[in-house]
Amino acid sequence: MKILVILHDLPLGGTERVALRLTAAWARAGHQVTLLCGSATGAQAGLVSEVVELVECAPPIPRGLGSRLRLGRAVAEHLRRHPADVLFVPGNFHWSVCRSVAQGLRDNRPAIVAQVSSPIFKHGRKGLKQWAFEAGARRRLRDVDAMVTLSSQTVPETDRLLGRRIATAVPLPALDDTVHQADIASGKLIVAAGRLAPEKGYDIALKAFAKIADPEARLAFVGDGPLRAELEALADKLGVRDRVTFAGYAPDIGPWLDRARLLLLSSWHEGFGAVIVEALGRGRPVVATDCTPAVRDLLATPGRGRVAAPGDVDGLARALEAELAAAPPEPSALITTVEAYRITPVADAYLAVFEASQARHQTSVA
Structure with missing residues (x-):
């Protein structure tokens, strides 16, 4: 053909x-x-x-x-x-x-x-x-x-x-044909991967993170973009700058997901949200806004993550706290959910x- x-x-x-x-x-x-x-x-x-x-x-x-x-x-x-x-x-x-x-x-x-x-x-x-x-x-x-x-x-x-x-x-x-072998997550690192742009809702992510009572929680933004300075200033204003990392662009977010306890997707809208598939393919649960059909396709089953409404700071904070407080899921159980991808x-x-x-x-x- x-x-x-x-x-x-x-x-x-x-x-x-x-x-x-x-x-x-x-x-x-x-x-x-x-x-x-x-x-x-x-x-x-x-x-x-x-x-x-x-x-x-x-x-x-x-x-x-x-x-x-x-x-x-x-x-x-x-x-x-x-x-x-x-x-x-x-x-x-x-x-x-x-x-x-x-x-x-x-x-x-x-x-x-x-x-x-x-x-x-x-x-x-x-x-x-x-x-x-x-x-x-x-x-x-x-x-x-x-x-x-x-x-x-x-x-x-x-x-x-x-x-x-x-x-x-x-x-x-979103995945190649090699099945990743992942360990059960340790620590409480939350990874948000994507361009630092308005549609990603990262100001909402920061405000929700600032409401988490657990002092061991950490947040890493893996990506770069026009809002970096503004988001860094917001992290200072919220008093969480010492627990937030701005890592810049990474061609492969896999190593960050391996270190993470969960992925955070705080967008207002997404095409499909390939990063959800990537996270599950690394054995990591996802806390996401209802910003893409992938949320309903992949996160409706308990154990894979939690969902909040776009722009809902309190709802996103509750979802993050609940996921961090739960026992980390078995990675292989999450990896098998995305074989079709x-x-x-x-x-x-x-x-x-x-x-x-x-x-x-x-x-x-x-």
Whole structure:
């Protein structure tokens, strides 16, 4: 199968990280995989597998006003010269490419499969904003042959949005195929991993942490971003700076999870929340806000963690205290809950969607 995957560029983002993992798996399985980038630059540029053909638009198309429209035209032109069986469009950010390719190539286009990477209904997006999002999504996705969601809960939402039953849930490939051997957690280190940005709710995390009575509790932020100085000042104001570590960016949070008692996810909203899968895959429970479908998919079963409402300082503090006071769970029991999120079964599931979409598209144009 000839598979074309498009990314605008290669920054530190979950959509890009997942796409790079999948392209490598498909290529190693024997498929001809091309990754077309508007600009092949960014922090993850060095992570493109050597078995994947990397093509940069000429001239490069950096992000900016109108850049996604130009990227869509470039993708259509690339497909005219280099036909593919399937075009995979990862994440909401790239949806407009689907329409550009369909308009530019019409019946000569490949099957188009797009991914839903962030919620159809996002916290804080209501009324006219939600209506505009839905109208724009329907316009951009009117020609797709299949949609892939990261949670079964998003399938009916996606089908209703587009007025067609074309969505399939495929787990997020957050884990490699090697099963991690973890020890029972010791100590009371809470790890929050992610960019220090407003949507992560780290000010809420700090305020909740300051309410924890246990003096042995520690909090580490593993990540960097524009709010670092502001969060450091807030930790000083709350009187917890001596128990809070700002560790900066880490390319692999695994060693931090191995030291942790639990993972804290305090976001207002997340696409799926791959870090939840990563934590469970290391045998660590999670305290999270209800910010992503992953919370309902993975944390509804007792023993895996606890959930609070986004922005609820007191509720998050109670959840943290309760988890710290409980006996640490057996790591192997948590690790087995995320077997479906390993790269090989996920890559195979995507290939099944591609094959069905290609057959459906060929039938429609015959």
